[in-house]
Amino acid sequence: MTLMVAPLSACATTPASVNAIAKEQPYAGIVKQSGALKARSDTYNKAPSLTLLNNAKFQAFVADVGNLSEQNLKAHFDMKARGTDNDLKCVLKGVSIDLKLKHDALLAAKTDAELKHTLTELSALLSDNIDVITTPATVQSGMDCVLEFGASGT
Known part of the structure; x- marks a missing residue:
């Protein structure tokens, strides 16, 4: 009996494909900014303190979260104008709304624990923002904005 072994190169996994739109603007910019904001969020979350609310760098970070919310909404309208990819x-649009909520929650935090909770949620949302742009659509994707946000939400 002869044991056949496949060459190592045949066993190597191929890198996951990336959605082509992730290379276009504004989508590439959103991915880049989301990654940078996630890193900043994770850094602030190591020692969250309400004293951050008076820190100029933290205030700029919060403003950048608000800006990213606006960029996501612009990208939503770009997708709508293209008439493609209802899911994305x-x-x-949902990420834009959630980022605005996190922006407001950062400013409204009353305890270190609230700030930590918001930074943790923000970090996860920023990861999701990257993933939804970079991951190619599948046959199963296809959310309907009218169902999600109502007739005015498309």
Whole structure:
């Protein structure tokens, strides 16, 4: 009996494909900014303190979160104008809304624990923002914005 072994190169996994739109603007910019904001969020979350609210760098970070919310909404409208990928169009709008909520929650935090909770949620949302843009659509994707946000939400 002869044991056949496949060459190592045949066993190597191929890198996951990346959605082509992730290379276009504004999507590439959103991915880049989301990654940078996630790193900053994770750094602030190591020692969250309400004293951060008076820190100029933290205030700039919060403003950048608000800006990213606006960029996601613009990307939503770009997808709508293209008439393509209803799923991504809807998710970008949802991320925009959620980023605005996190922005407001950062400013409204009353305890270190609230700030930590918001930074943790923000970090996860920023990861999601990257993933939804970089991951190619599948046959199963296809959210309907009208169902998600109502007739005015498309």
